[in-house]
Amino acid sequence: MKSILITGAANGIGKTIAEHCGKAGYRVGLLDLNEKPLNDTAGAIENAVVLKADVTRPEDVKAAMDEFGTPDTVVNNAGIVRFGPLIEQSIEDFTTTVNINLIGTYIVAREAAHRMKAADGGHIINMSSINSVTPGPDAGAYPATKAGVAQMARQLAIELGDHNIRVNAIAPGFIDAGMSAPIYEDEKVRNQRAGAVPSGRLGTAEDIANAVLYLDSDNGSYINGHELIIDGGVVHSLLAQLPRD
Ligand SMILES: NC(=O)c1ccc[n+]([C@@H]2O[C@H](COP(=O)([O-])OP(=O)(O)OC[C@H]3O[C@@H](n4cnc5c(N)ncnc54)[C@H](O)[C@@H]3O)[C@@H](O)[C@H]2O)c1
Structure with a gap:
């Protein structure tokens, strides 16, 4: 049985990825800060393992992988x-965002990569964002961290390819889930944002879970060092948004 460890699995996109991987037959490690929401998520997934850990703490991440296995x-x-x-x-806002998004991603990737090298293979997927390629109003440190997460995937891909380890990134766009769900409670914002997407709708957490399953499947086996943008086309739609006679 193939195993997958998902960080931030108690809520939003991570939770949906965990549920889809469970249905696809994976043994699923759900890692997050608090046990209660993790237990709620794990309850609906066959072969789920709850891993309470903070990604910014190397000792937590090591303990979680000791428990789950490589x-x-x-x-x-x-x-x-x-x-x-x-x-x-x-x-404090800046450093906390960097600590969790960038350094936390590094701590988890580093721990996993050493173990995957010993196991002669593996796959790491970093969750970036369309903010890795385009800044956004009031996005603070977030775009800088997401650009870092995407570049880290490329760096790791060139370092680990020889060990049969692939490293990719997924860049979600306007996703109606998790941290963005409150934004889309406003009907006007919802319609404006959906209307700006060439595909004509907001994205869902399922869209991102499907991308994880594809990248991790045999069909995705030659994809390495890639940032897969899942955004209905919005990030590259600037010229279509400009008025013209
Ligand atoms: N929702 C969106 O629109 C969107 C768009 C682009 C990218 N993303 C990215 O997708 C990922 C998931 O976002 P989401 O929308 O599901 O957010 P969310 O807030 O619903 O979930 C994030 C999870 O990460 C956990 N977490 C936070 N700090 C942690 C830490 N130190 N250690 C362990 N777990 C920690 C939280 O407890 C939470 O369960 C994030 O990396 C986010 O940047 C989201």
Whole structure:
């Protein structure tokens, strides 16, 4: 049975990825900060293992992988956003965002990669964002961390290819789940955002879970060092948004 360890699995996109991987027959490690929501998620998944850990703490991450065993695949999904103009953010907002999104991703990837090398193979997927390629209003430190997460995937891909380890990134767009769900409670914002997407709708957590399953399948086996943008085409639609006679 193939195993997958998903960070930030208690809520939002990570939770949906965990549920889909469970249905697809994986043994699923659900890693997050708090046990209660993790247990709720794990309850509906066959072969789920609850791993209470903070991705910013190397000792937590090591203990989680000691307990779970070397995962075949890791989804580095835990992340936060602190909204506000970049230079108005507190240093605490900036460093916390960097610590969780960038350094936490590194800590998990590093621990997994050493184990995967010993196991002669594996796959790491970092969750970036369309903010890795385009900045956004009031996005604070978030775009910088997401650009880092995507570049880290490329760096690891060139370092680990010889060990039969692939490393990719997924960049979700306007996703109606998790940290963005409150934004889309406003009908006007919802319609404006959906209307700006060439595919004509907001994305779902299922869209991202499907991308994970595809990248991790035999059909995706030659995809390495790639950032897969899952956004209905919105990030590259600037010229279509401009008025013209
Ligand atoms: N929702 C979106 O629109 C969207 C768009 C692009 C990218 N993303 C990315 O997708 C990922 C998941 O986002 P989401 O929307 O599901 O957010 P979410 O807030 O619903 O879930 C994030 C999870 O990460 C966990 N987490 C936070 N800090 C942690 C830590 N230190 N250690 C372990 N777990 C921690 C939280 O407890 C939470 O369960 C994030 O990396 C986010 O940046 C989301």
